[in-house]
Amino acid sequence: MMQNRREFLKNTGALALGGLMLPNLADAFIDPKKVKNFGVQLFTTMSVIDKDVEGTLKQIADIGYKEIESAFSMKGGFYGMKPKEFAKLVSDLGMSWQAHHVNGAPFNRPAPRPSADGSPSPARPAMPPMKNLLNNTQEIVDEVAEGGAKYLVCASIPVNKMEEIKLSLEILQKAGEAAKKAGLTFVFHNHTAEFETIEGQRPFDMMASQISADLLKFELDLAWATKAGVNIPELFQKHPGRFPLFHIKDLNKETQRPVEVGTGYIDFKPIFAAAKTAGVKHYFVEQDGAPSPVNNLTTSFNNLKKIVA
Secondary structure, X not given: OOOOHHHHHHHOOOEEOOOOOOOOHHHHHHOHHHOOOOEEEHHHHOOOHHHOHHHHHHHHHHXXXXXXXXXXXXXXXXXXXXXHHHHHHHHHOOOEEEEEEEEOOOEEOOOOOOOOOOOOOOOOOOOOOOOEOXXXXXXXXXXXXXXXXXXXXXXXXXXXOHHHHHHHHHHHHHHHHHHHHOOOEEEEEOOOHHHOOEOOEOHHHHHHHHOOOOOOEXXXXXXXXXXXXXXXXXXXXXXXXXXXXXXXOEEOOOOOOEEOOOOOOOOOHHHHHOHHHHOXXXXXXXXXXXXXXXXXXXXXXXXXXXXXX
């Protein structure tokens, strides 16, 4: 069963507390058809990449993707590598490492559930230490800057209660300040929860209004924003230039689960047409819980070429 990132983290014990480099940005903003260098969010490959990091990245490059956004790895570090080592591997394969996802707060691993027959569940593999912005901001910033990536992205942070939101705003403010000093752009990635009302306010609106644009920008996950009922072009109009990164993700209308781009119900054309207003620079394909990551990414890539043709 396919999962979004929150569900994946729950099921693996990773529950949080509580793009595109365009060759001619001006032309590409005016004409989305010039978008060519799509990237991949490596969370899509979570089920396979740690078994063969170089082989998986080579398959991604062979599809035609040009940019990488990294995520958590069971190997620790950057898929078992130091920042510069990972960046070199990506570069040697003809791609560039643009962004890295981290969690905003630590998460606790729940006890394994017993199997259906009541017997103990198989032991889970040990998880490496997972850094987060609450406790490891400067270390994370230094590592991403060392590797040469341009964007540090908070993948998820608690926003289910007002007290969580207030703490999360403090974490994001601090991380944005540290990232700016290091020459990085700090970005927040949404799920649906950021667009749900808590005590009369949406967490997304609080982030956008209480943290300055020079310290916090957004990576809009097009699928989760759509699922939350957001009018995406209108959101761009309200916050112009604040969305340098997109997650291109599609959803099955019946299940609301991620599927290959172009096989679900999301209409990407009006979103891409508003790219200039959004300020988008990089487009990363993501399919949470992809059942066959390389095949799924191939389908998405081929369909995207048709969408922007």
